[in-house]
């Protein structure tokens with residue numbers, strides 16, 4: 001298994017290109033299941049999760065070509081996807097267990113083929129993560145769904161019908177599943193208390209380009225008019241707001257000065273506000289924005305994760321790493337996932353002072369961190385340890401890098417280009 005070794009203490013200086021969004025790309029790729037027409041996606045990042053989604057879609061019968069990005073999308077990949085025929089309506093355990101977003105095929109398969117068998121994803125390090133809202137929403141569109149042998153077995157013998165569904169809790173994945181299903185359902189679907197994340201808006205824009213009428217994009221009520229067939233379309237994936245926030249925090253951690261090229265402040269306003277209160281300057285430039293410290297030390301700030309437009313849970317671990325070196329204390333409250341503090345004991349191994357009380361962690365800034373051997377438990381936990389390693393005295397070795405490879409494209413390369421001493425140890 002690969003490891004990453006970091007020698008801390010270098011200030012990051014230069015520029016970092018921002019990749020396309022992982023969490024936008026995954027549902028966008030799944031929309032290809034809705035139609036036999038070609039879908040072209042620009043700016044798709046090269047990541048393990050994208051490879052897993054390609055494997056899943058290929059076994060459903062989607063033909064996929066990947067090519068280096070064209071002008072304006074020079075770093076990412078351009079994917080063309082065409083689902084002439086659906087070869088299988090089963091999403092097998094072996095693929096779903098690798099990536100929970102696999103469950104997004106449930107709605108589209110059901111809408112197009114009137115049946116689907118999708119492995120239940122099970123829990124993961126950050127929480128139990130049930131899929132009850134995906135199921136309840138699809139039932140509201142007329143699906144019959146049972147659980148058999150660890151699989152969701154879904155049928156809609158007469159096809160899905162538009163309906164109204166109010167999410168009892170905001171769910172990104174369930175909103176995406178329902179939006180895609182509603183695109184081919186007969187009549188109008190109203191989704192209330194829907195998620196408003198930029199990835200949802202990106203999915204809505206792509207579905208609109210495919211000929212689906214969607215009202216209320218960017219709000220908590222989406223009204224979707226189902227169509228019989230979708231059109232060929234081309235769509236460019238939005239920049240990855242979590243990658244943007246992660247690098248902004250890494251730069252702040254090292255008191256560096258970096259331009260995030262392709263970075264968009266409007267995608268993460270809550271995190272931008274929090275960083276500014278902590279003493280980090282984020283200034284728009286022609287190509288993105290510049291990050292540096294306003295003057296001197298970081299200040300402790302309180303953070304609570306919330307659905308968009310609140311502070312994203314996917315930046316909580318990175319923000320905690322940053323706060324370990326701030327002056328004063330910071331209270332970090334995680335409201336989305338019940339066990340997303342797995343990075344705390346690892347940060348403590350590097351000298352961080354963090355105490356957990358139920359869903360909150362009290363971080364008291366320390367004058368220095370020391371490098372250590374640390375273990376990644378999930379994607380964002382792993383990058384938080386890398387951020388801590390960049391500012392720690394001595395050497396940090398990060399184990400279980402496969403978590404990091406799910407969501408960060410060329411991380412070592414991007415950081416090394418800004419002066420970090422970082423290398424991947426193979427095998």
Ligand SMILES: CC(=O)N[C@H]1[C@@H](OP(=O)(O)OP(=O)(O)OC[C@H]2O[C@@H](n3ccc(=O)[nH]c3=O)[C@H](O)[C@@H]2O)O[C@H](CO)[C@@H](O)[C@@H]1O
Pocket residue numbers: 023024026100101127128129130131132133134135169170171172173174313314336337338
């Ligand atoms: C691939 C992808 O885009 N992943 C993101 C997506 O995950 P994902 O779509 O899985 O997250 P959700 O928004 O669905 O989850 C939010 C909360 O709702 C709960 N829940 C969800 C569905 C359900 O049927 N029942 C239920 O109880 C979850 O356990 C969690 O506590 O949004 C999360 C919240 O912003 C992010 O952290 C993930 O990075």
Ligand SMILES: C=C(OP(=O)(O)O)C(=O)O
Pocket residue numbers: 023099100101314379380407
């Ligand atoms: C939690 C994440 O991804 P997933 O939902 O695929 O586990 C993430 O991107 O931080």
